[in-house]
Amino acid sequence: MEELISHAKNKANVVLFSPRRYGKTSLVKRVQNELSEPGIVTLYIDFFGVNSVEDVAARSASRLYSFCHKDNSLLKKAMRLLSSWRPVIRPDPEYGLSLTVESIAGKRGMALLEDVLLGFGRFIKEHQIGFHIVIDEFQEIAKLRESLQIEGMMRSHIQTHRNASYFFVGSRRRILSEIFNERKRPFYRSAINYPLAPLPVDEAAAFIVEQFRHGGKNCPQEIAKRVAERVRGYPYYIQRVPYSIFEISGKKISEDDYTRGFIKTITEERPVYEAMLQVLAPQQIKLLSSLAEEPTDKPYSAGYMAKYNLGSIGGVQGAIKKLIDLDYIEKVNGVLQVVDPLFSIWLRHLKGGI
Ligand SMILES: Nc1ncnc2c1ncn2[C@@H]1O[C@H](COP(=O)(O)OP(=O)(O)OP(=O)(O)O)[C@@H](O)[C@H]1O
Numbered sequence: 518m519e520e521l522i523s524h525a526k527n528k529a530n531v532v533l534f535s536p537r538r539y540g541k542t543s544l545v546k547r548v549q550n551e552l553s554e555p556g557i558v559t560l561y562i563d564f565f566g567v568n569s570v571e572d573v574a575a576r577s578a579s580r581l582y583s584f585c586h587k588d589n590s591l592l593k594k595a596m597r598l599l600s601s602w603r604p605v606i607r608p609d610p611e612y613g614l615s616l617t618v619e620s621i622a623g624k625r626g627m628a629l630l631e632d633v634l635l636g637f638g639r640f641i642k643e644h645q646i647g648f649h650i651v652i653d654e655f656q657e658i659a660k661l662r663e664s665l666q667i668e669g670m671m672r673s674h675i676q677t678h679r680n681a682s683y684f685f686v687g688s689r690r691r692i693l694s695e696i697f698n699e700r701k702r703p704f705y706r707s708a709i710n711y712p713l714a715p716l717p718v719d720e721a722a723a724f725i726v727e728q729f730r731h732g733g734k735n736c737p738q739e740i741a742k743r744v745a746e747r748v749r750g751y752p753y754y755i756q757r758v759p760y761s762i763f764e765i766s767g768k769k770i771s772e773d774d775y776t777r778g779f780i781k782t783i784t785e786e787r788p789v790y791e792a793m794l795q796v797l798a799p800q801q802i803k804l805l806s807s808l809a810e811e812p813t814d815k816p817y818s819a820g821y822m823a824k825y826n827l828g829s830i831g832g833v834q835g836a837i838k839k840l841i842d843l844d845y846i847e848k849v850n851g852v853l854q855v856v857d858p859l860f861s862i863w864l865r866h867l868k869g870g871i
């Protein structure tokens with residue numbers, strides 16, 4: 518929090534990345550909460566599932582409008598500055614009120630995005646205290662046909678937004694890293710790389726013990742530590758596994774509760790893991806299961822490929838690329854392994870069934 522707030526106040530741009538469910542979104546929202554007190558304008562834009570350049574522009578415009586809509590003079594200003602987009606506020610049966618934007622006839626595609634970026638630029642210039650803009654799931658732009666053009670246009674505008682700090686957030690680490698660290702890409706070296714590390718085991722264990730104590734139960738430090746180690750400091754599971762243990766245990770947490778808690782979590786997370794497999798081809802699933810069984814620094818060795826019946830080198834290469842792009846596997850000190858520790862356990866038991 519301290520480091521990120523300091524980057525934001527210094528108007529630095531940051532690329533914040535980690536595996537899925539590490540707490541990035543929660544963290545940047547807390548950062549923005551703290552920043553809004555000193556009067557910094559905070560915008561949170563989510564690019565998850567963006568499907569076109571118009572969509573990128575519309576999501577950005579609508580976040581600026583939703584920030585402005587409570588204050589009439591701000592709203593007027595936004596309408597003047599985002600001249601290609603007008604806000605549409607409607608009653609909504611599910612949300613109470615919904616704010617969407619409509620583009621004004623005449624402009625399309627990149628021109629709409631350019632207009633939004635120009636509008637942001639003028640807004641930022643006029644608001645002296647400063648801006649903080651989070652773009653969550655930023656790597657999703659890489660899927661779009663015009664991705665390079667979008668990157669180029671965003672970069673050239675954002676670098677003129679001197680009074681703003683942008684946080685680009687995402688969980689597809691390879692794709693995000695390519696956007697910011699490849700020489701030919703427009704965003705090359707334009708933001709501070711900020712990997713979100715796993716939680717430190719001892720602090721996480723102390724946190725678990727404390728939470729049990731709050732709930733009126735006693736979890737031995739040693740068991741808490743083993744939970745933190747087994748989930749490799751993975752923030753989501755640091756909460757999720759103890760939650761399962763809490764549900765099934767008595768006043769004092771036993772060895773048996775520890776084992777059953779893990780199994781209960783994995784069983785309940787099964788739909789997530791199944792959905793993760795659904796996007797893969799059989800060859801990719803095979804490699805993923807092999808890596809769950811046995812992480813390796815030599816996936817192309819004849820021994821490894823024969824042991825897991827992996828087929829051709831080309832096939833393994835393709836599978837590795839796909840699995841790294843999806844952030845299902847990662848290389849740690851040269852060794853390929855499955856990123857999510859419980860997904861990995863689930864994969865190992867897939868044949869036997871839990
Ligand atoms: N510091 C933390 N310690 C433990 N649990 C946390 C922490 N921060 C967030 N969580 C929990 O982890 C889960 C994932 O958080 P969040 O959605 O913020 O992660 P994310 O990294 O943005 O995930 P994704 O990549 O899927 O978007 C949430 O259920 C949240 O309550």
Ligand SMILES: [Mg+2]
Nearest residue numbers: 541542543653
């Ligand atoms: Mg998130």
